[in-house]
Amino acid sequence: MISKKTKYAINALVYLAKQDNNNPIRISDISESQNIPQKFLEAILLDLKKAGILASKKGKGGGYYMLKAPKEINLAEVMRLFDGAIALLPCVTYNYYERCEECIDEETCGIRDVFYEVRNKTVELLKKADLEQIIKREGNLKNII
Amino acid sequence: MISKKTKYAINALVYLAKQDNNNPIRISDISESQNIPQKFLEAILLDLKKAGILASKKGKGGGYYMLKAPKEINLAEVMRLFDGAIALLPCVTYNYYERCEECIDEETCGIRDVFYEVRNKTVELLKKADLEQIIKREGNLKNII
DNA sequence: AATTAGTCTATCGGATGTATAGAGTAATTA
DNA sequence: TAATTACTCTATACATCCGATAGACTAATT
Known part of the structure; x- marks a missing residue:
């Protein structure tokens, strides 16, 4: 959350x-x-x-x-600013990497592999969502109703 | 996290x-x-x-x-069991829905729209990741090295 | 000079997450 | 049936974080 x-x-x-x-x-x-x-x-x-x-x-x-243009601000940026890492595991973050203490072999960790995928997809979606796009989405949703 | x-x-x-x-x-x-x-x-x-x-x-x-077969247990299930909702906003969860107090109109909320997408993709990836698959992934990773 | 509005620091209660201690109970085996 | 082994339950401790508030301070405008 x-x-x-x-x-x-x-x-x-x-x-x-x-x-x-x-x-x-x-x-x-x-x-x-x-x-x-x-x-x-x-x-x-x-x-x-x-x-x-x-x-x-x-x-x-x-x-x-x-100060910045709405198109230049995306949700990934805002989330990182206030909540820190977006990834669900510290060992798959770009900016806040930390090894899992209990981990035995990070290189061959199947769990990490899954969460790596999740992070990539999440960041991709959040980066696409800039303020301009969010406002457009609201417009679209209003038209549907 | x-x-x-x-x-x-x-x-x-x-x-x-x-x-x-x-x-x-x-x-x-x-x-x-x-x-x-x-x-x-x-x-x-x-x-x-x-x-x-x-x-x-x-x-x-x-x-x-x-008790269950490894193929029948996926990461979405385990995460929900211990951490609750997978979604990043309470208003886009399946099982733990809650309205955002400060929200003015949920139906046309562009932010919600984005996080709805993120949740769908995340759940999809985590559901695919059952224990059997995770073990296979580890095997694959070992072969690469 | 008076007003308006942003800035900074401190603090607080409550919830949550991680971890430990220790007593109690139930099943197994010999 | 006694001894062993291992699971179960309750309570507690501690740190950290989150959401929120109070109040004094500073800076710009008219």
């Missing part, structure tokens, strides 16, 4: 990416419209800013706005 | 499935050969027994042995 932090982050990003212009949006606006606890959201937005995805403006008329 | 419990369970199952005959194996044997803390392993084996995957025999010459 992904953490609430990641989920909130994605929701906030989609919300910001949906704005017509790129004017700053107040934290309290995002918080209320997306049902995210405000103080919790503050920390999340800060992290997104540090990651170079968002930027902020202080003072009256301030708030957060997109 | 899957829990150690799940990982230990899989390792113990593969170990038991590899035995030539289906004689009972002592907990202490599994524990030592697979580097799993014995007391922790006891609880895991009990769960696997309750799930109808293993059976046990008490007294001298006793231990745990396979």
Whole structure:
């Protein structure tokens, strides 16, 4: 399961990416419209800013706005930022590799082999899912109904 | 990430499935050969027994042995048994569905749409991975080296 | 100068994951 | 039927993480 932090982050990003212009949006606006606890959201937005995805403006008329283009931000990136590794086993991650202590021979581990496949497929799907595409998907789903 | 419990369970199952005959194996044997803390392993084996995957025999010459055929046990089943849902969002699980509290419209949620795909692919891959196949994979990996 | 809004630090309760201890029970064998 | 072996159950400990909140601080704008 992904953490609430990641989920909130994605929701906030989609919300910001949906704005017509790129004017700053107040934290309290995002918080209320997306049902995210405000103080919790503050920390999340800060992290997104540090990651170079968002930027902020202080003072009256301030708030957060997109720095990167929606197409350049995908769910794999956001998940890694808040939850760390995407893989289900530490021994099949790109960025957070760790040997399984109890493992006898990693090279010939059939279990690892399976989870390696799972990770590859998952990352592939999550990378394809950028903010622009997610918004398009919403449009499609609305048309179906 | 899957829990150690799940990982230990899989390792113990593969170990038991590899035995030539289906004689009972002592907990202490599994524990030592697979580097799993014995007391922790006891609880895991009990769960696997309750799930109808293993059976046990008490007294001298006793231990745990396979009840189901290795081909009938796949990683999706084991993961669900110990870690619960496989999906990354509660709103896209088969067996543990829960609405996201903060969600505004589930039906048209683009994020959900993505994670729905990820879950389907993951479950597909994990279901294909039964114990027999895992053991075959190990054989293949050994031949490559 | 006053206002508005983001930034930082600290903290907290609760849940979960990993692991261990020890007493108790049941089956087997000799 | 006693001794042995091994499984079963309950309780507990500890660390870590997660979700959330409080409050003081700082910086930009009007």
